[in-house]
Amino acid sequence: MAKTVTVGLIGAGFIGQMHSLTFKSAGATAWTPAITARLKTLAERDETLGREIAARYGWETWTADWRDIVTDPEIDLVINAGPNHLHKEPSIASARAGKHVFCEKPLAGTADEAFEIWQGVAGTGVNHLCAFTHRSIPALELARQMIDAGELGEIRHYRSRFLLNMLTPDAKLSWRFSRSKAGLGALGDLGSHHIDQARFLVGEIKRVGALTKTWSRDAAGQITDVNDDAFVCAAELENGATASFEASRVAGAHNLGGWIEVDGTERSIAFHMERLNELTIYEPGRGPRTQMITKEGHPYSDFWLPIGIQGQHPLGWNDCFVHQARHMLEAVALGNPVAPRATFEDGYRVAETVDAIARSAASGRFEEVRFRS
Ligand SMILES: NC(=O)c1ccc[n+]([C@@H]2O[C@H](COP(=O)([O-])OP(=O)(O)OC[C@H]3O[C@@H](n4cnc5c(N)ncnc54)[C@H](O)[C@@H]3O)[C@@H](O)[C@H]2O)c1
Known part of the structure; x- marks a missing residue:
């Protein structure tokens, strides 16, 4: 039976656009059961970019504030595609709110911060994946x-x-x-x-x-x-x-x-x-x-x-991101x-x-x- 995962994305830059494309594609692969990503909320502080990318890839809503994703009870999974200095706070807050977290690499700018993220997220029991995409080539x-x-x-x-x-x-x-x-x-x-x-x-x-x-x-x-x-x-x-x-x-x-x-x-x-x-x-x-x-x-x-x-x-490279999304x-x-x-432990x-x-x-x-x- 087909399943649906409701997703929030932080960051609509280069790799946020890649995740928009590939999480959407991941619902149409041959692996069973079909799992569809419902692209619910895109958080991007640049309003013009956020609205454009939301419209292009079919995100239901745009917001400037990533906290709207963390507090949304419908969202199961948060993709953190913000710059490295934005990986810690939203990833830990999302996990504490019971959401699974997919965070871009490097997990953090320092080992100290990466350790805090891993510990902060792993302790909540949610699933965590760090986007070392080479593992899906x-x-x-x-x-x-x-x-x-x-x-x-x-x-x-x-x-x-x-x-x-x-x-x-x-x-x-x-x-x-x-x-x-x-x-x-x-x-x-x-x-x-x-x-x-x-x-x-x-x-x-x-x-x-x-x-x-x-x-x-x-x-x-x-x-x-x-x-x-x-x-x-x-x-x-x-x-x-x-x-x-x-x-x-x-x-x-x-x-x-x-x-x-x-x-x-x-x-x-x-x-x-x-x-x-x-x-x-x-x-x-x-x-x-x-x-x-x-x-x-x-x-x-x-x-x-x-x-x-x-x-x-x-x-191609995009396809490997679909593997990772799946x-x-x-x-x-x-x-x-x-x-x-890769988990957040690998990221650390x-x-x-x-x-x-x-x-x-x-x-x-x-x-x-x-x-x-
Ligand atoms: N897995 C890979 O192969 C791969 C490839 C490229 C980049 N990355 C990683 O992806 C992450 C993002 O890189 P990028 O190239 O997309 O950068 P980018 O600068 O193109 O995009 C980052 C976006 O985040 C937005 N942003 C910044 N602060 C924000 C905030 N507080 N709230 C909401 N949005 C905010 C910016 O406006 C920007 O649009 C980095 O960690 C990078 O290392 C991974």
Whole structure:
């Protein structure tokens, strides 16, 4: 029988629009039962944007005040797509009001704040999902299954790079560039995705040695606490594997270059975000082969239209957000566990790792990653 989850969304910016599109789409997938997201209230402080996005995606009402969502007894699920400094208060208030919470990444600008959010929400018993969307990319889910099944042998290395350009022609900087509003820059914004993937695929990070760089200046003079533009980090994982992370938001020629590679004693695998439907598998004596992740039996192959009748069609980034939306809706409507998608505990653990990397860049020494419980 079809089920309905009533949703409130905070923030109608870039990713709020993505969630509007993909929570709407999640009701029309092949997974059963059908779960429809009723898009009830959109909270956006910019009235023009809020009204436009509400009309475009079919939100029933717009409000400037996110507290209207928290106090609405009809709303089951709150999507927090506000800037990082807006993640804490509405997420905790929503959970205390008995609403399930889906919050954007990074969970917070610091590990202290991320811990408060995790503790504040987990204590209420509601479901919580932190939007590390890479966990819903079919090729990376297949990579995880292969690693868990031992197909790569013992894992020796994890390697990742995330390169893009966030600079605008007018050289004005957004809230993302502000340490007080966003937390860390390339490290917190981009690095957090790949740190979570290392944890998802291989395991927890034990110690880190890093370097950060900042070149950007705000032409408008508004952002005076500019955070890091780029970082590089060498790490050791708890299972003894080595890891490396690099991210830059000032790599002007890159659209969205994301590379994730894992090497084991038996096989290696490589993923590139711009070739999202593919996993390259390296086997001794055979060299690399590229596997399209669109065949029957691959992760999410049963999610969209039946596969194989008219060929195997590729998926895109938006589709991965629909996968993620469906997992959240299933947690609310069916009581399914959020894991192995990222919970707020994962959001906290990534934030603790990000803080350790920043500490290492400041101290010039390797730093241990220590978790609170
Ligand atoms: N999962 C991903 O891959 C991914 C991708 C991009 C962004 N994000 C995350 O999504 C979040 C938002 O990023 P974005 O790119 O959409 O930013 P954005 O600046 O485009 O949008 C944020 C919106 O929130 C609104 N807002 C600010 N304060 C508000 C308030 N008090 N009440 C209501 N609305 C308010 C702003 O007016 C703006 O429209 C960030 O945490 C970011 O890191 C995640």
